[in-house]
Amino acid sequence: MKFICTQENLKKGLSLVSHLAGKNQNLPILNNVLLEVKNGLLCLSTTNLEIGIKTKVRGKVEREGSLTVPAKIFSDYIQSIRGEKIELIAKENNLEIKTENSETVLKGLDYSEFPLIPEIEKKYSATFTAEDLKEGLSLVLFATASDTARPEISGVLFNFNKDKLVLAATDSYRLAEKIINIRTNIEANKKIIIPLFTLQELNRLIGEIEKKQEIIMNINDNQVSFENDTTVMISRITEGEYPDYKHIIPQTEKTKATLNRILFQQSIKAASLFCRQGINDISLFFYKDKVEIRALNDQLGESKTFVEGKIEGEKNQIIFNYHYLLDVLSSLNDSEIIIKINNPETPGLLIPAKRSDYLYIIMPIKQ
Amino acid sequence: MKFICTQENLKKGLSLVSHLAGKNQNLPILNNVLLEVKNGLLCLSTTNLEIGIKTKVRGKVEREGSLTVPAKIFSDYIQSIRGEKIELIAKENNLEIKTENSETVLKGLDYSEFPLIPEIEKKYSATFTAEDLKEGLSLVLFATASDTARPEISGVLFNFNKDKLVLAATDSYRLAEKIINIRTNIEANKKIIIPLFTLQELNRLIGEIEKKQEIIMNINDNQVSFENDTTVMISRITEGEYPDYKHIIPQTEKTKATLNRILFQQSIKAASLFCRQGINDISLFFYKDKVEIRALNDQLGESKTFVEGKIEGEKNQIIFNYHYLLDVLSSLNDSEIIIKINNPETPGLLIPAKRSDYLYIIMPIKQ
Numbered sequence: 212m213k214f215i216c217t218q219e220n221l222k223k224g225l226s227l228v229s230h231l232a233g234k235n236q237n238l239p240i241l242n243n244v245l246l247e248v249k250n251g252l253l254c255l256s257t258t259n260l261e262i263g264i265k266t267k268v269r270g271k272v273e274r275e276g277s278l279t280v281p282a283k284i285f286s287d288y289i290q291s292i293r294g295e296k297i298e299l300i301a302k303e304n305n306l307e308i309k310t311e312n313s314e315t316v317l318k319g320l321d322y323s324e325f326p327l328i329p330e331i332e333k334k335y336s337a338t339f340t341a342e343d344l345k346e347g348l349s350l351v352l353f354a355t356a357s358d359t360a361r362p363e364i365s366g367v368l369f370n371f372n373k374d375k376l377v378l379a380a381t382d383s384y385r386l387a388e389k390i391i392n393i394r395t396n397i398e399a400n401k402k403i404i405i406p407l408f409t410l411q412e413l414n415r416l417i418g419e420i421e422k423k424q425e426i427i428m429n430i431n432d433n434q435v436s437f438e439n440d441t442t443v444m445i446s447r448i449t450e451g452e453y454p455d456y457k458h459i460i461p462q463t464e465k466t467k468a469t470l471n472r473i474l475f476q477q478s479i480k481a482a483s484l485f486c487r488q489g490i491n492d493i494s495l496f497f498y499k500d501k502v503e504i505r506a507l508n509d510q511l512g513e514s515k516t517f518v519e520g521k522i523e524g525e526k527n528q529i530i531f532n533y534h535y536l537l538d539v540l541s542s543l544n545d546s547e548i549i550i551k552i553n554n555p556e557t558p559g560l561l562i563p564a565k566r567s568d569y570l571y572i573i574m575p576i577k578q
Numbered sequence: 579m580k581f582i583c584t585q586e587n588l589k590k591g592l593s594l595v596s597h598l599a600g601k602n603q604n605l606p607i608l609n610n611v612l613l614e615v616k617n618g619l620l621c622l623s624t625t626n627l628e629i630g631i632k633t634k635v636r637g638k639v640e641r642e643g644s645l646t647v648p649a650k651i652f653s654d655y656i657q658s659i660r661g662e663k664i665e666l667i668a669k670e671n672n673l674e675i676k677t678e679n680s681e682t683v684l685k686g687l688d689y690s691e692f693p694l695i696p697e698i699e700k701k702y703s704a705t706f707t708a709e710d711l712k713e714g715l716s717l718v719l720f721a722t723a724s725d726t727a728r729p730e731i732s733g734v735l736f737n738f739n740k741d742k743l744v745l746a747a748t749d750s751y752r753l754a755e756k757i758i759n760i761r762t763n764i765e766a767n768k769k770i771i772i773p774l775f776t777l778q779e780l781n782r783l784i785g786e787i788e789k790k791q792e793i794i795m796n797i798n799d800n801q802v803s804f805e806n807d808t809t810v811m812i813s814r815i816t817e818g819e820y821p822d823y824k825h826i827i828p829q830t831e832k833t834k835a836t837l838n839r840i841l842f843q844q845s846i847k848a849a850s851l852f853c854r855q856g857i858n859d860i861s862l863f864f865y866k867d868k869v870e871i872r873a874l875n876d877q878l879g880e881s882k883t884f885v886e887g888k889i890e891g892e893k894n895q896i897i898f899n900y901h902y903l904l905d906v907l908s909s910l911n912d913s914e915i916i917i918k919i920n921n922p923e924t925p926g927l928l929i930p931a932k933r934s935d936y937l938y939i940i941m942p943i944k945q
Contacts, residue, residue: 287851
């Protein structure tokens, strides 16, 4: 194998794939990136056996061939060198890396040991923009259960519904639901669960691409892929049935507060310094034209902050874990949000004031 | 006590003092900041018993008085609230903090428990600019021994010499010496050793002030202070005699290389990926018109990078710990540096190409 490309192209390709290659003591080949020079391109692949990522690097093929080298050091080295043009030459299982002012040999492993990353039949697919997917993920991922005791909620529900895709995530204390626009031939009401780690990696990948780019998602019975013109990521789908959450969405409310998102967020951050450690409780009191945010801690003292806003309905109060509020308030971009509550014992609802594609339900802390 | 000031002034004062107040389980008062309202000002103080910092906050005194409150939460809270004007009111040992839209009570401790921070007689003093002191510290602090087995080298030597102050630091593997300009009435050849931690705190403080500001240093037999018009920091001086290092500075060299600092630094970073872990060894080979930087690791492979430059004298080679090179190369701002060596067994010297106020000696790794 012999391949010549720019440092920039190679650096970019490695930044997409090398993160997934870890420090696997039992299976060292998983720490490596697979280099395949064929069909006029260099293809870079990494996998952790649950997820695989492949990306294409443009350049000049002088001799086809394949090998694997440790991903982290290869990526770090390519980032640290200077020189516009890089030559990559396989010498048995070693990779020679040459620039105008450097000559380096990186020891590799035979490519035949590298696990095969499956291809997915492109029969059922959905298309969305990188921007829409990124916004969708950023508004639900934080609500996903991070422990794996209940695998079905340690992933995000993708519920296909004609030209809408409903993303939902919950850790059983709060639930987030976001609707994004898609074009698809996937049957209406098809539901799949995609593991949290897959979507965290996907979120990282789409952070590196142009936001108007289209991303195509392909699914089959137990696998899913996300791809654009250079890169594809493949993952298993979580088996199991996602809990039916529609019945817990409050349909009416006794009190409705419309608040400036940033002022509300700042006030909660300030009050959070005085909450009880481990409980993280802050109280919200809804008055005629303002919300009072109160936290109390026997050792430290007590904090009260007032946020003015439009309050409709009854005087009311509720206690929330402040983390659940800050997660959503810091992920939204809207200038105003609405909180709807009924009483201190039942879930509250938080939505953007001016659009209807997102909702967030929070269980209260009962006194 | 009752005091009214802007959020900005109070935030700034707290950012200077609160870092020093730690999490002292045995002596909780050391986690607190002392607030003293008197003489038309609020004075904030913290101490860890080795160092004390005091700063003045401007505002309106309504009632004099003193108390102490936990420094970290007070500082975090003042940073997180909004509101131009802040009222601070002592109610017994509690501090009420009021703004237009918040009312908070922070529990404190009686000020009489707070350790007295001594004053230093202003008899022997030196004056320098914040900029000169900052540059001096940034070029020697990294070479200071961080273990305290030998207290005299886990501090920096301040050697006063009329209108020059020589700063020197060593961990016995490398030595840095920087000369800065001062105005002083301290006797010529006076030497004191200031603990590393004091200077790290000082470095942090001067990072927050305007670089042309003057800083006055006062010394007595066992204490030193650094102050500007609002803030003073006081520390003990380390007892003991600083090692006499003048005789280890190489006076001649067999090989002298003038190199671009940034290219040399990049090449060392790239090569460092291939050094042996724990040894951190990279080899430098001096040829007619370039230096080769080489690192070799049985598991990973081998890296060679070439940096062109002006090489005078003999062909030569030497092995260094790459950390010792990166520390100095990343702290200097000069575009060119000079390395002088004699042979692989004796120390090398690194200096800026165009000024003579700094030198750095590195012990080689012997083969």
